[in-house]
Amino acid sequence: MERVPVLKIGDILLVSIQLDMSDQTAIQLQDDLAERIVATGCHGVIIDITALDIVDSFVGRMLSTIASISKVLDAETVVVGMRPAVAITLVELGLSLNGIRTALNVERGMELIAATRPDDQGYDVDDEADDETTATT
Amino acid sequence: MTAGIDLGHPQAQAIQSDQDVVRVRQLIRTVAVAARLSLVDQTKLVTAASELARNTLIYGGGGEAEVTTVDNGLRRGVRIVFADDGPGIVDLGLALTDGYTTGGGLGLGLSGARRLVDEFDIVTGAGQGTRITVTKWSR
Numbered sequence: 001m002e003r004v005p006v007l008k009i010g011d012i013l014l015v016s017i018q019l020d021m022s023d024q025t026a027i028q029l030q031d032d033l034a035e036r037i038v039a040t041g042c043h044g045v046i047i048d049i050t051a052l053d054i055v056d057s058f059v060g061r062m063l064s065t066i067a068s069i070s071k072v073l074d075a076e077t078v079v080v081g082m083r084p085a086v087a088i089t090l091v092e093l094g095l096s097l098n099g100i101r102t103a104l105n106v107e108r109g110m111e112l113i114a115a116t117r118p119d120d121q122g123y124d125v126d127d128e129a130d131d132e133t134t135a136t137t
Numbered sequence: 138m139t140a141g142i143d144l145g146h147p148q149a150q151a152i153q154s155d156q157d158v159v160r161v162r163q164l165i166r167t168v169a170v171a172a173r174l175s176l177v178d179q180t181k182l183v184t185a186a187s188e189l190a191r192n193t194l195i196y197g198g199g200g201e202a203e204v205t206t207v208d209n210g211l212r213r214g215v216r217i218v219f220a221d222d223g224p225g226i227v228d229l230g231l232a233l234t235d236g237y238t239t240g241g242g243l244g245l246g247l248s249g250a251r252r253l254v255d256e257f258d259i260v261t262g263a264g265q266g267t268r269i270t271v272t273k274w275s276r
């Protein structure tokens with residue numbers, strides 16, 4: 001059975017799914033990720049699905065499950081790179097991807113995770129925040 | 138050089154394992170591209186095929202998918218037949234309801250697949266196996 005590699009980059013685990021996964025491979029990835037979150041203490045998981053032609057109900061459920069598991073293990077999951085045709089199909093299929101956060105690409109996914117955990121040490125110290133609240137675009 | 142897809146001639150793929158479900162997806166993708174379905178329609182058809190192939194494997198105990206390119210004079214389309222000799226579906230209305238499952242899944246396979254295609258036909262009954270025919274037409 002093929003296996004999807006899980007890479008650790010700083011405080012984030014990065015998974016880029018590059019193959020058409022069998023159901024067994026998807027379940028294996030779910031288990032691997034849970035173990036790696038605990039082993040590494042990472043607080044973020046990014047799943048890049050740019051290469052996926054389709055997301056069916058099985059893979060959709062796997063993504064939801066990974067998001068739930070990681071939350072319990074104190075990590076945020078962000079799914080990035082969903083193709084427009086995949087998004088359209090998912091909605092029509094009736095899959096809501098409950099609890100899954102998404103971002104357009106890996107970079108934005110990393111920003112999202114960083115924003116979720118501004119300061120791991122405790123309170124959010126805001127003294128150097130730039131004052132852009134009145135800026136318009 | 139590989140030969141092109143012979144349009145009009147059905148191509149079959151056995152569904153006996155997890156890997157066969159992957160093969161069904163790949164076969165349908167190839168045929169849908171050759172039939173010039175749009176990217177969204179290809180994606181919908183391959184997704185529906187994935188759901189139905191998985192059902193054939195899990196509920197039907199394995200079977201076969203057969204895909205053909207069809208033409209109704211106005212449009213070209215792709216037709217897939219999923220057949221198994223499993224226990225069949227006793228309550229079809231219930232099986233087609235969103236969220237209903239006997240297999241521990243999400244219960245979106247059958248109902249979701251039906252929404253993703255243009256034509257959906259199912260012949261089944263207790264002890265009679267299941268035969269599902271779906272068609273997606275080009276726009």
